[in-house]
Amino acid sequence: MELIGLLNYAVFMAIFIGIYSLLALGLNIQWGFSGLFNAGIAGFFAVGAYSSALLTAPESAVHLGGYQLPVVVGWIGAMIAAGAIAWPIGKVCLRFRSDYLAIATIGVAEIIRLVVKSEGWMTGGARGVNKIPRPFGDLSYLYSQLAYLALVFAIVLVVYWAIERQISAPWGRMMRGIRDNEDAATAMGKDIKARRLEAFIFGAAVMGLGGALFAHFNRSITPEAIDPMIATFLIWIMLILGGSGNNRGALLGVAVVWIIWSASEFVTDQLPTEYAIKAKYMRVFIIGLLLQLVLRFRPEGILPEPQGTAGSPEVKTFQKQESAAK
């Protein structure tokens, strides 16, 4: 019996790691490869979660919807919606240094929270959206969890593969070039604003997908499910600790931080109530301190971004030409 409980817990944790992985991969596109500071991850997450929920949920008196579309359509809708929110923000803010984007994305997350809370006809207000269909939801509890876990991992793999491909393509090299030396990239004739906008929307869409997976996993989504600052900040520390600019680092960071975070929750829950609440905030303090330490002592993260161009196609062609010339 113990073992089953433990397994259930492990599967539950793994699903969350999968969902957070999508958010961290999305952030890696924006920050890791393109140097865009998104401080409103929770906002894009919420947009994805609610869009997919509303597209697929059965009809209800408290919120918009009743479309009961297939889950896949919901997920695609989530990505489109999150990208559509990112577009105007990027359009306005990406002309400037990333500080402006940071402020604007904090604002976006705040506005999305306001909309979700006050537009009850659309989102169900505080009651949220319930009875969201879940793929494999008809199976018995453990099997349904396992099946969903497999699905989440498959999606993470596909997204990981897609990003890796995109990043090793000329587009990825150009993005890193823009990130590292904007002037040089401009001189090379790159349209910096447009390219950054692409990266920003791409990343936001991946975050929206993460939100959709969360909503379907929970079968419901309420405004309380998203604590904007903590969620956003956890993703940041995951990416920075794991290694920004390195997708494997991002995934590793997610696993490490999420396990520390959950384990510490486990510890604080054992404390007497009066200390438990304070300990909850101490946890936030420590995670903030962890970011400071990583930024100061190991800014490149556990798995740094691979440097140099030894493996890149141009260098190989160049070497071939060199040896041929000799």
Added chain:
Amino acid sequence: MPFMEFVNFYLMPGIVLGSIYALGAVGITLVFGILRFAHLAHGDLATLGAFAALGVVTIFGVSPWVALPVAMVVCAFMAIGIDKLFYDYLSERPKIIVVMSSLGIALMLRAVVQVVWGVDTETYTRGIVRPDDYWGIRIRDREIYTIIAMFVIVGVLWAFLQKTKWGKAMRAMSDNPDLALLSGVDNRKITMLTWGIVGILCAASGFFLGINTELKPLMGWTMLLPMFAAAILGGVGRVEGAVIGGLIVGIAEETSVLFIPGEYKAAMAFAILLLILLVRPTGLLKGKVL
């Protein structure tokens, strides 16, 4: 709607709120202009200042007005300490790394407030204060003090920046840090001085928000967006611009309820921010664009 009603219920609260935003926005504009990064922990430093004053009030039982200078000193040292402990080590790195660090500091400061003071809503004094009537304008004493204090604090700062050697050095560093260094301005000392001033301004804005409304651990964070909107609206690096920006954002928020649902009051600052970035990124008074 009668004109006096508009003044009493929308314009005056707007000016009071705007004064609070202005105090914060001046600090933001100083960091943005002199140290060249967006300080995301600004709101939570203001929260700390407000709660520090509350601590003084509850421990010594003094009037909140006596507690304000204490909170200012606490916040000034806090800001200098945070810079020495965290931001200073990142000064050689891209500025956006410091922005990220300040986001972490924001969380840490808030966690400190939540651990020390809990999460309940607090007030400096109990009881309801009725507004007095001055020729038809209904305003509370504390609201008058807020507006006056804002103009006095900013006026002193403005005179300091214009007239004194240190103030001129700060402006020089804002214009061109390398050139300032060459002319013998000690960038390290100016950075410290800036953080001290920023801490004082933070404490003031947090305190006045607390005395006019309530103290909540999230009070500063919700002020962050309006304060940034005000700083950018006024022109980054321009102290007088930040005051104008703060007043505009405050009045816009309070009068917005005439046109849009009250829940979206907080969205006004965001709308102003996007609009100004779209049409005039240098702000009303020509400021810097980073």
